Amino acid sequence: MMDLFPAKLGALMREVIACERCPRLRDHCRNVAQIKRRAYLEWEYWAKPVPSFGDPKARVLIIGLAPGAHGANRTGRIFTGDSSGDFLYRALYETGFASQPVSRSRNDGLKLKGAYITASARCAPPDNKPAPGELANCRPYLERELDLLKDISVVVALGRVAFDGYLKILHDRGQIASRGSFPFAHGAEHHIGQGRPVLIASYHPSQQNTSTGKLTAEMLRRIFERARKLSA
Numbered sequence: 764m765m766d767l768f769p770a771k772l773g774a775l776m777r778e779v780i781a782c783e784r785c786p787r788l789r790d791h792c793r794n795v796a797q798i799k800r801r802a803y804l805e806w807e808y809w810a811k812p813v814p815s816f817g818d819p820k821a822r823v824l825i826i827g828l829a830p831g832a833h834g835a836n837r838t839g840r841i842f843t844g845d846s847s848g849d850f851l852y853r854a855l856y857e858t859g860f861a862s863q864p865v866s867r868s869r870n871d872g873l874k875l876k877g878a879y880i881t882a883s884a885r886c887a888p889p890d891n892k893p894a895p896g897e898l899a900n901c902r903p904y905l906e907r908e909l910d911l912l913k914d915i916s917v918v919v920a921l922g923r924v925a926f927d928g929y930l931k932i933l934h935d936r937g938q939i940a941s942r943g944s945f946p947f948a949h950g951a952e953h954h955i956g957q958g959r960p961v962l963i964a965s966y967h968p969s970q971q972n973t974s975t976g977k978l979t980a981e982m983l984r985r986i987f988e989r990a991r992k993l994s995a
């Protein structure tokens with residue numbers, strides 16, 4: 764999967780995969796891989812930090828939260844193998860960013876065109892909640908990606924953690940004066956400034972949001988329709 768990336772991005776992803784900066788998360792990923800879920804007993808879990816996935820020439824950057832314990836931590840590809848991924852990839856397929864609507868394993872042939880998916884934390888956290896220090900540990904990988912992905916014109920932040928994390932980077936880089944001027948709401952669109960990517964906020968396609976109807980398939984599809992239009 765990494766051979767599809769240009770050299771610098773590929774090297775960064777190899778660094779991610781070998782990362783051990785967060786002992787609590789690394790332990791959790793390995794423990795989950797030992798215990799497994801009954802439906803996946805045949806699987807050899809990935810259990811390492813999960814690299815980003817997508818088109819290095821993407822104009823749309825999607826930032827998620829963290830791998831699912833039995834999803835990406837099992838399959839080794841971001842948003843692959845759980846219900847959040849089903850929701851996301853269907854929306855990407857329907858808006859022309861993904862080659863197929865389902866994502867089962869990292870060898871299932873799925874390709875992204877025009878979109879690149881990364882995460883706020885790259886190891887599965889207990890209860891899907893990375894600690895602030897763990898998000899801070901992982902942030903430099905996202906910053907380096909932002910520097911390497913030269914064609915990004917739209918950033919879609921899936922959930923408040925991704926949204927706040929991205930704004931914090933912009934603030935710390937002196938690209939925005941205050942984070943408070945950019946409220947989070949599903950579908951909120953922030954035009955950061957000349958030459959900077961437009962930021963779109965979306966609810967995260969977590970099972971909690973999709974099973975309660977807080978985020979519907981139609982709502983997520985509209986986000987990517989808008990991202991496509993803005994990035995054209």
Ligand code: SF4
Nearest residue numbers: 782784785812886901
């Ligand atoms: S969450 Fe990020 S910084 Fe922490 S161990 Fe995983 S890859 Fe490394």
